[in-house]
Amino acid sequence: MVRRLLLILLVFIIADIYFYQAVTTLTQHSGLRLAYWLLDSLLIAGMVSIVFLRRAGQNTQRWIAGLMSLMLVIFIPKLVATPVLIAEDIVRIFEGFPPRSVYVSEAAVVIALAVFLIIVFGLTRGRHFYKVRKETLYFADLPESFDGFTITQISDIHSGSFSDVKGVQKGIDLVNAQNSDLLLFTGDLVNNLATEMDPWIPGFTTLKAPYGKYSVLGNHDYGDYIRWETRAAKDANLHRLKEVHDEIGFKLLLNESVTITKQGNSIALVGVENWGKGGFHKYGDLKTATENVPDNAFKILMSHDPSHWDEVTIDHHQHVHLTLAGHTHGMQFGIDLFGFKWSPIKYVYKQWAGLYEQDGKYLYVNRGFGYHGLKGRVGMWPEITVLTLKRGESKDAVQ
Structure with missing residues (x-):
């Protein structure tokens, strides 16, 4: 279980770093940037805590269920949008690393938002x-x-x-x-x-x-x-x-x-x-x-x-x-x-x-x-x- 958690954390961090680049391309608001990393830090702390929750009772199971929902809402939209930013980086390599395109970053955010809405539907009406x-x-x-x-x-x-x-x-x-x-x-x-x-x-x-x-x-x-x-x-x-x-x-x-x-x-x-x-x-x-x-x-x-x-x-x-x-x-x-x-x-x-x-x-x-x-x-x-x-x-x- 620890190995799987570490792998999930690694993928999460990579997707997070890439998606953050889209955020910084579109806004310089320091408050939004702080909120971005604060929320991620809390989620990562929660993921790590799962390792120590063994043979759980009802309350612990509710905590894990809530954390799983939060992971989907925050993590999956970024993960789906990340390939767009990776593809842009491949192009940027051959162009001498020009600044990121605002349009590509907007496309990544739109994709993430669409996935976010689908997940919210699944967590509310999908059941x-x-x-x-x-x-x-x-x-x-x-x-x-x-x-x-x-x-x-x-x-x-x-x-x-x-x-x-x-x-x-x-x-x-x-x-x-x-x-x-x-x-x-x-x-x-x-x-x-x-x-x-x-x-x-x-x-x-x-x-x-x-x-x-x-x-x-x-x-x-x-x-x-x-x-x-x-x-x-x-x-x-x-x-x-x-x-x-x-x-x-x-x-x-x-x-x-x-x-x-x-x-x-x-x-x-x-x-x-x-x-x-x-x-x-x-x-x-x-x-x-x-x-x-x-x-x-x-x-x-x-x-x-x-x-x-x-x-x-x-x-x-x-x-x-x-x-x-x-x-x-x-x-x-x-x-x-x-x-x-x-x-x-x-x-x-x-x-x-x-x-x-x-x-x-x-x-x-x-x-x-x-x-x-x-x-x-x-x-x-x-x-x-x-x-x-x-x-x-x-x-x-x-x-």
Whole structure:
């Protein structure tokens, strides 16, 4: 973590120095210059302090979330504008270092201002700027009755972060408006505590799907990220959380499977507990979850962490046709336009948002319904996924 922080600080300082040159080109006001460096110094001090904030409580988490938002607002606009100034310096080298152009500096400031406004939108309105993303998937062995069967997936609700009743209800209404046959939730109902869901139970109870609502647990649902006075208290929290799933009408699948039947045909819906690579717990057990599932059954798996697909599901002895995951949130920051997507999270997770295919097996990674850490979303908007299953030969591979 220290190395990453130092790298971020280095990039921040370089971008800061360059952008400051644009500021000094446009104004000689000493007060503005002092404010510029004072604000930056406070932000850098806050970034350094993160190193000393270990195993945080609720107050510390709020402090980190606020600092992350401030970093985005101040740092990212400068970073995006910096290449304009670097390009000008390259030209200046061959021209014998003439004074900086006022027009180039103005262009850099305008770019920074535009990015600043986008980020402010993401931190204020972006958290409930829901997007419905639709995909049609083809399977040669899909049971005939399920041709055209629709699934709505939501993930990463993180109810402990919610504060806007109307905003959350907007998302709930949009889920119901899809009128899908099946509703699946792929984990992280809360940030840490089961009680975080208490104000939101009535709203989420209104979610409907004729063939049922099913869910799995995510890494945050186990209460692993806060201190507990006793082990019994932590266990009681998890027990209560499982009750909440039932109260909002979701059948929680804990390393088990159920059969979805339609007009004499059936598919297997499998749900595993959280399993993640690296430092995440590996509670999930796909072998146990599928032990009563026939080898030739059409299988849909809910597994919160997409790394489970690469590490376990692909090589599982049974063919799992479709896996649904979440977890990454698309880092709640990135670019997702016109088929192009990028986020820093791609350097951590091979599969981090959208649809992937390998050897006739599909994975869909939902970008998340809620938010956590960063109190908003910038570019990676909250997602409601609608998947339509069709009989037929699989289309071209998706990367």
